[in-house]
Amino acid sequence: MKRRLLGAVAAAALAFGFANAASAKTLVYCSEGSPENFNPQINTTGTSFDTAVPVFNKLVEFIPGTTELQPGLAESWEVSDDGLTYTFHLRQGVKFHARGGFSPTRDFTADDVIATFNRMWKKDDPYHTVSGGAYDYFNDMGMPDLISSMSKVDDHTLKVVLTKPEAPFIANLAMDFAAIHSKEYMDAMLKAGTPEKVDQEPIGTGPFIWANYRKDDRIIYNANVNYFRGKQPIDRLVFSITPDQATREARLEAGECDVIPYPNPANVERLKANPELQVLEQEGLNVGYLAMNVQKPPFDNVKVRQAINMAIDKEAILSAVYQGAGKAAKNPIPPTIWSYDESVSAYPYDPEQAKAMLAEAGVTDLNADLWYMPVQRPYNPDAKRMAELMQADLAKVGINAELKTFEWGEYRKRLQEGEHMMGMLGWTGDNGDPDNFMGVLLSCTSARQGGQNIAKWCNEEFTKLIDQAKQISDVEQRTELYKQAQAIFHDEAPWVPVAHSVVHMPMSKKVKGYKVHPLGTHIFEGVDIEE
């Protein structure tokens, strides 16, 4: 009886469900968590960025699925010969969203761009302190020191002057924090005494209009019929918040979700075998590595560092730790970034040779600490397991590694101070520019105490190359310089580059046109679903 009742309820619910769904073409993305808010200027997590992507445009945007750039709200731009002045020609006739109490009276202009940046940049801007006022990405990318002035030439021409030539500047403008807000909306909310609404109920120019959010439950977006690239194939986009990995997979299998992020790598084969599902995959924009602190002997000896590179069995780590969701690394940047040097040959796994090299360097019975992260990260699903495997590998060449870890915040701080001998960490790219990996993680500037170069490796030739590459905007010339830098990195071996994780995106076969974005953002512009 109970079974029949349940069945009847199910049938009734399903019937009503289908009747309702037929009226609007809806795509359900089962996201992994709630956003901090909907303003990418002030938030810092990928989960939050994802929820702002449907709403906003940037001046320059990534071509979905690549780290290459395309025009966004700026139709074109010119760079002066000295690399200091950027002139942006803005798109005309772009409409901001109208929703609830707000309807725009004018199209997008240079004023909107200036208001957007002033909030992050100018301490006296009325919005600067709203919602906590921490603009982490704007600051971390060095924008306050980089931008000298930003001015309106006319409604659709914007001039930006930099303090020094810096090629990655354009890529920075494609990052989430540079999403363009409506000045009119900001002014209206300020006047109404509710400036925080700009962050909680966003207005942008993007393909979808934010409609509703219920914390930990779902976010609803409706297609923007006035979108400058044309109306979207779907009418409605729903982020159905589903934090538990196993539940997310079950919901996809039961047809409650159309697309899910971050499946358990161990279940990918099962999901692939399901005839109703497809699983897209791509290497993530990240690298997991083991850094050797070159300021502590014997790691100041390049022979020792090369020997350790040969002592560690990456294939074993890939299968045990990444369970197939990883690709062995040989360079400090992932293969999805332009300038990745395929021709570098990875150190082979050769414990005998490693032992011989250590003996040559006069290192016997070495005791060294090996630090591993206390948390799971996108580039390293299980640092402890990885550390144990490395420990066993090192023991085979006569190195006694003692495993160590700390609370995550403490861990990073101590690594940056350089307290370790060998330490694991990794990096996820921000803007798809090679400098975002090599400059941030391996330059002499960041090798200072407290800096992010945790190998504390300062090679002047390497630093000179990447500094030079940062100042020219020609991509071919830059590629050449970065390739030379990668060769130095390989010979000097400050790290054991371990792996780039592979991102899997399981989805219903009905979903068409989805592309895995190397920067990790989930983008639904242009995605369709068959009824």
Place this chain on the structure above:
Amino acid sequence: MLRFLLTRIGLVIPTFLGIILLTFVLIRLVPGDPVEVRVGERGISPERHAQLLHDMGLDRPLYVQFFDYVGGVLQGDLGTSVVTQRPVMDEFLTLFPATLELAVFAMLFAVLIGLPAGVLAAVKRGSIYDHAVMGTSLTGYSMPIFWWGLLLILLFSVTLDWTPVAKRLSDDYFVDEVTGFMLIDTLLSDEPGSFLNALHHLVLPTIVLGTVPLAVIARMTRSAMLEVLGEDYIRTARAKGLSSLRVVAIHALRNALVPVVTVIGLQVGTLMGGAILTESVFSWPGIGKWLVESIARRDYPALQGGVLVIAALVMTINLVVDLLYGLLNPRIRHRR
């Protein structure tokens, strides 16, 4: 009665202060702070770190922060979440109806099945039925909630397709939030079928969250009934020629209810704990998940506020339970 009430309320105040102090101190003992937790690999300069802590008021001496916080609480201000920048009370009130709705259903499920099952097991002591109830309830009591929930999902939702996997409502329905209670909101909305859909979504989470209380209530009812059924007055009642049903339902059950009601009251606390796991499995947007996340993100105000309100609720319920004894058993009511 009044004196009893006043004493009980008097006891609540120090407990309450203790809880405020404990959550305040414990969360700060966890290494790391809200700024450090969110910077990730990129790290942060010590100056900027200090500036952000200053902006949140976290650089002041602990006792200043504490008294400031207590002052706020006394005026009904639980502070602002450092993650979302929204008032803690708003966040709590957005999420709490989901938890409450689920908890009420789980409790109803546990009581409506557990009580009769326990009574029957006691009446038919030693029978196969008794053994079945005891065995099943022991299993239910020992079941890891997380595992149990996933098991039910895989069987009923994925394989048999009888119930939804997760959430409170299908994503095809768009119901306005009026009360936050999905069953009420769906009734108020003009979306046909949404009420049944919401009810349907409650089935599995109710079973999962209700399992442990159900087992406890069934076992407690059985042992309390067994004790009462052996009393002289039950024999007298039977000797008077009262029907068996009347003896069990009126004379025995009412007297057996005191310990059962105590256990039901205590189960409210357990429900809150269980809700954290159940909400996780079913992506149920309640306070359980919110609290766990607040710890991970070192969202001090959210965690302190959430724990405080829940503690207040549990204490209130236990107070009500204490008062209920009097209704059930006049001897407790008149005792000085």
